[in-house]
Amino acid sequence: MISPADMAATHAAAFTQARPWSAGEFAELLAQRFCHAEGDRSCFALFRVIADEAELLTIATHPDLRRQGRAKNCMLRWHDRARNLGATQAFLDVAADNHAALALYSAIGYTENGRRPQYYPRAGAAPCDAVLMTCDLSQG
Template identity: 50%
Template sequence: MTPSTLAALHAACFTTPRPWQATEFADLLTQPVVFLESHPSGFALGRVIADEAELLTLAVDPAHRRAGIGQALMARFLDTACQRGAAQAFLEVAANNAPALALYDRCGFARAGLRRRYYSAPDGQKIDGVVMTRPIA
């Protein structure tokens, strides 16, 4: 997937947090700690620093959701993070994103904290960010 393809898919998936631009994806992908797991209908972007993996973003085309793509991408994210030496993974998700919270729960993540009023929705509403973690075996 190209940075433009990633940005277009991200825009189809998100308003909060705001969709990332192609230049942001391009910049991230130049960093050696960053890795991309892709599928024709989605992607997971992560990074490993020291022994910690962070899921930067996960996007699945709305027309292809609930088909196991997100769960498969998460499994690949965790496998790659493990291969890169991560012992722990973390992510952050908008508190009102129930489908994503359910996916991360299914993938073994547990809530570890809350960032109050972290995200700004297009209508100006402030939304909490949920921090989730899990060990990588």
């Protein structure tokens, strides 16, 4: 199991356009009854399952280890775990300018179902829209 400190280190390396989450924030989330993590120091997903819904809170792959299928495998593993916890639907939001993540999510069955205009702040630039996406987990 990945530690909050390792999650924070990977998150800080991966998230350079937004404020990364701290080890304390990860520890607080992991202490919550419905929050779960999947992965390791190279790539992890933090997600929440409540009733039949699963929400991806964050996913991060260390930049030195990208383009090796780690994020896809991690997504599929957390989907399996969410199904085992009773989820039939998954949802997430992603920055509209994160083309790699959008391609990954689309490739594994997510579809866009809305937008939050100017949701993600950008240092020295205009805020970026959040793309809202869902995936049917009952077909897996």
